Amino acid sequence: MIVVLLGPPGAGKGTQGEIIAERLGIPKIATGDVLRAAVRDGTEQGLAAKAYMDRGDLVPDSVILGIMKEVLSSPAAAKGAILDGVVRTVPQAEGLTTMLAELGRKVDKFLLFDVPEDELVNRLGGRVVCEKCQTPYKGLEPGTTCEKCGGKLVRRKDDEPQSIRNRLKVYQAQTEPVIEWTKERKMDLVKIDATGDVNEISERAMKALEED
Numbered sequence: 001m002i003v004v005l006l007g008p009p010g011a012g013k014g015t016q017g018e019i020i021a022e023r024l025g026i027p028k029i030a031t032g033d034v035l036r037a038a039v040r041d042g043t044e045q046g047l048a049a050k051a052y053m054d055r056g057d058l059v060p061d062s063v064i065l066g067i068m069k070e071v072l073s074s075p076a077a078a079k080g081a082i083l084d085g086v087v088r089t090v091p092q093a094e095g096l097t098t099m100l101a102e103l104g105r106k107v108d109k110f111l112l113f114d115v116p117e118d119e120l121v122n123r124l125g126g127r128v129v130c131e132k133c134q135t136p137y138k139g140l141e142p143g144t145t146c147e148k149c150g151g152k153l154v155r156r157k158d159d160e161p162q163s164i165r166n167r168l169k170v171y172q173a174q175t176e177p178v179i180e181w182t183k184e185r186k187m188d189l190v191k192i193d194a195t196g197d198v199n200e201i202s203e204r205a206m207k208a209l210e211e212d
């Protein structure tokens with residue numbers, strides 16, 4: 001099963017993607033994680049992406065399409081994948097569907113995580129993440145140790161107020177049109193209320209995935 005998670009930054013796609021992937025027994029793939037690893041490793045791809053990421057701008061489509069291709073052809077994704085933040089522009093949505101069609105596959109479901117803007121700003125503003133396993137935490141100081149893996153918690157550069165505002169603007173301008181694109185093509189998109197308890201949100205997501 002191929003599931004594409006859509007929704008603004010801070011909507012919980014990463015957290016929910018982990019849970020859903022575990023429950024379905026398929027990997028969660030996030031282009032944000034792939035890019036951050038490339039920046040850490042100082043690869044050519046990472047060097048090219050860093051400035052865009054720090055500002056909260058989107059990395060060029062050509063870079064993302066390259067990552068998509070690698071990911072989709074990897075054996076890990078043979079049974080399916082949860083794609084978190086992988087599709088953020090209409091050309092990326094088109095690229096993904098074309099690549100999948102060439103492999104005789106398709107996106108089975110788009111899940112749209114819905115959270116009011118005020119809450120997004122609030123969530124992202126106080127967020128720290130583990131630099132090793134990417135687990136997000138609220139209300140902890142940078143430098144604290146990650147409960148899950150022992151890594152160090154850091155504030156992402158793009159979680160600074162200026163970048164947060166830019167990321168939300170970029171989402172509206174470049175990613176929201178993907179929603180209309182799926183509707184025009186009569187693709188299977190389900191909107192999920194992504195506020196409230198983490199477990200309840202997962203239940204809503206799993207229910208949406210079980211529906212045909």
Ligand code: AMP
Nearest residue numbers: 031032052053057058059085086087088
């Ligand atoms: P995320 O961890 O999903 O918030 O992504 C962090 C940053 O990585 C984004 O703000 C973008 O700069 C970049 N990025 C991740 N995925 C994509 C994508 N599909 N298209 C363009 N840029 C992306």
